[in-house]
Amino acid sequence: MEEKDQKFTNLDQIGEFGLIDILTKDFESNNKSTVLSIGDDAAVIDNSKEKTLISTDMLVEGVHFDLSYFPLKHLGYKAVISSISDIYAMNGICNQITVSIAVSNRFKLESINELYSGIKVACKNYKVDLIGGDTTSSKKGLIISVTALGISHKNGFVARSGAEDNDLIVVSGNLGGAYLGLQVLEREKQVFLVNPNSKPDLSKYKNLVQRQLRPEARIDIIEFLHDSNVKPTSMIDISDGLSSEIIHICKSSKKGCNIYEDKIPISNLTTQTCNEFNLESTTVALSGGEDYELLFTIKQEDLKEIEKNPDLSIIGHINSKKKMNLVTKTGKNIAIKSMGWKSF
Ligand code: ADP
Ligand code: MG
Numbered sequence: 435m436e437e438k439d440q441k442f443t444n445l446d447q448i449g450e451f452g453l454i455d456i457l458t459k460d461f462e463s464n465n466k467s468t469v470l471s472i473g474d475d476a477a478v479i480d481n482s483k484e485k486t487l488i489s490t491d492m493l494v495e496g497v498h499f500d501l502s503y504f505p506l507k508h509l510g511y512k513a514v515i516s517s518i519s520d521i522y523a524m525n526g527i528c529n530q531i532t533v534s535i536a537v538s539n540r541f542k543l544e545s546i547n548e549l550y551s552g553i554k555v556a557c558k559n560y561k562v563d564l565i566g567g568d569t570t571s572s573k574k575g576l577i578i579s580v581t582a583l584g585i586s587h588k589n590g591f592v593a594r595s596g597a598e599d600n601d602l603i604v605v606s607g608n609l610g611g612a613y614l615g616l617q618v619l620e621r622e623k624q625v626f627l628v629n630p631n632s633k634p635d636l637s638k639y640k641n642l643v644q645r646q647l648r649p650e651a652r653i654d655i656i657e658f659l660h661d662s663n664v665k666p667t668s669m670i671d672i673s674d675g676l677s678s679e680i681i682h683i684c685k686s687s688k689k690g691c692n693i694y695e696d697k698i699p700i701s702n703l704t705t706q707t708c709n710e711f712n713l714e715s716t717t718v719a720l721s722g723g724e725d726y727e728l729l730f731t732i733k734q735e736d737l738k739e740i741e742k743n744p745d746l747s748i749i750g751h752i753n754s755k756k757k758m759n760l761v762t763k764t765g766k767n768i769a770i771k772s773m774g775w776k777s778f
Pocket of ligand 1: 454457458471472473474475476533534535564565566567568569
């Protein structure tokens with residue numbers, strides 16, 4: 435055990451300031467609006483006349499992630515994604531993040547470095563500057579909190595509350611994959627606990643596992659909408675499942691909706707894996723979280739533009755009745771409530 439630990443550095447050997455220096459030394463700021471970054475009492479951002487958007491997400495070990503199958507590099511990446519996705523969901527551009535961590539002494543410098551290498555890749559991919567944070571110890575486990583800062587696009591931010599009667603409901607990508615990826619990983623963990631020599635073959639589920647461990651945020655959709663001159667009337671990102679997000683939009687907008695089951699985008703791999711796990715793919719799409727797709731409403735006249743993007747699906751429309759309905763493949767109407775597992 436001791437020998438194995440030799441190549442690892444205990445955090446108390448380097449101290450808090452040493453740790454911050456090591457973790458942040460390779461980060462460069464590239465956005466014009468970042469005036470002052472890490473190293474002072476506060477960072478300085480110049481957003482000129484633009485409105486500032488800000489959103490925070492926190493991930494707690496044992497609640498939001500399990501390090502027995504979650505590589506720290508991926509965790510760093512995902513923590514950034516879940517936070518910047520909220521800025522995109524406001525029709526925004528994300529330019530800066532701050533990252534705060536609480537770590538127990540069970541972690542070594544090398545592990546926290548892994549976490550930051552994932553953060554760094556995400557910053558690079560999404561052109562975001564790391565401008566600060568906080569570092570502290572925890573009694574048990576790892577906590578990571580990411581605050582994302584941005585500005586709204588020139589045509590303004592989009593709230594959850596703007597959906598109007600007869601607006602079309604649009605969703606990006608496909609749904610349910612991240613939840614199924616988690617089911618696959620949990621199953622392999624149980625197998626591993628029984629037989630530590632088992633070597634799981636996850637290649638068949640690669641896309642699902644990837645959606646769980648290394649999700650992406652839909653900046654491409656925000657850019658597409660911008661280029662197409664389409665401003666959604668309301669928007670939200672799907673972190674908790676389609677049903678709770680459409681409920682948020684309808685409640686905020688004081689409207690109802692019809693969602694058509696046969697229009698909900700679900701990949702073939704998701705459908706196949708649902709069969710294997712004895713799950714209903716519609717239920718998984720409605721209730722499985724962490725897909726980080728965008729759900730938004732548009733005016734009918736914008737349909738032509740939206741149809742040009744093959745990764746966008748029209749799944750229903752808004753109505754004035756304040757009733758939220760799922761129209762099933764057989765034509766039945768089911769109320770979308772908090773669509774739990776027993777609703778079907
Ligand atoms: P203070 O005592 O003013 O809170 P700190 O010593 O905590 O300052 O932080 C020093 C600098 O390092 C600050 O710019 C802070 O934003 C940044 N920083 C601290 N922890 C982190 C972290 N985990 N990730 C990124 N930046 C950090
Ligand atoms: Mg501090």
